[in-house]
Amino acid sequence: MKKxxxxxxxxxxxxxxxxxxxxxxxxxxxxxxxxxxxxxKNPQKQEIFEGDALNIDQLVKAMTGIDIVYANLAGNVIQxxxxxxxxxxxxxxxxxxxxxxxxxxxxxxxAYGEWNHQQLDGGYLETYAEAAKIIENSDLxxxxxxxxxxxxxxxxxxxxxxxxxxxxxxxxxxxxxxHLVTTLLLTPEKSIRSSLGVNKPNTDGDKPAWx
Numbered sequence: 001m002k003k004x005x006x007x008x009x010x011x012x013x014x015x016x017x018x019x020x021x022x023x024x025x026x027x028x029x030x031x032x033x034x035x036x037x038x039x040x041k042n043p044q045k046q047e048i049f050e051g052d053a054l055n056i057d058q059l060v061k062a063m064t065g066i067d068i069v070y071a072n073l074a075g076n077v078i079q080x081x082x083x084x085x086x087x088x089x090x091x092x093x094x095x096x097x098x099x100x101x102x103x104x105x106x107x108x109x110x111a112y113g114e115w116n117h118q119q120l121d122g123g124y125l126e127t128y129a130e131a132a133k134i135i136e137n138s139d140l141x142x143x144x145x146x147x148x149x150x151x152x153x154x155x156x157x158x159x160x161x162x163x164x165x166x167x168x169x170x171x172x173x174x175x176x177x178x179h180l181v182t183t184l185l186l187t188p189e190k191s192i193r194s195s196l197g198v199n200k201p202n203t204d205g206d207k208p209a210w211x
Contacts, residue, residue: 008072016178055079059087068095081131104129108167111206146194148172161197169199171208
């Protein structure tokens with residue numbers, strides 16, 4: 001049974017992915033800063049590791065015996081990206097799924113792109129762009145995922161675009177992003193060294209409908 005390390009395991013998408021994997025032949029190590037915030041649902045498939053992705057020693061230890069890393073991190077993502085790459089190298093792990101955000105390549109067109117810059121410029125977009133560069137400049141087998149603006153619709157309905165394509169749509173459900181992550185964890189040979197934009201089809205506009 002392969003084992004995935006879920007970094008930022010208390011995140012909304014990460015918890016959906018974790019639930020998805022409970023029905024699959026894969027075990028999970030759930031990494032988060034405060035272990036009291038998360039409960040194990042299946043002790044045979046899940047274990048909790050309390051740690052901080054800014055602490056390289058904790059990260060290296062957490063990756064012992066891991067086959068694939070899924071990072072759902074926030075905060076100081078530049079240093080976290082550096083630490084993830086370093087820890088994976090030290091443990092001989094190659095496959096990484098990294099959650100980023102739309103707009104890191106200035107790939108969002110038109111009025112929506114302008115609106116997205118207004119919302120995310122000033123530290124957020126810039127740091128996620130730099131973190132993505134760190135991942136892309138590594139020799140890891142990465143997939144970067146760039147979701148549109150997220151909602152909690154109970155649906156799986158999405159399409160993807162590649163790095164060199166204009167971003168489509170304005171929104172997507174967390175459940176859809178979790179489905180994509182789960183698919184990549186179960187078929188890790190797919191989308192290697194790719195950066196995927198993720199959106200719900202037919203949601204083009206100047207901003208998400210709910211904004």
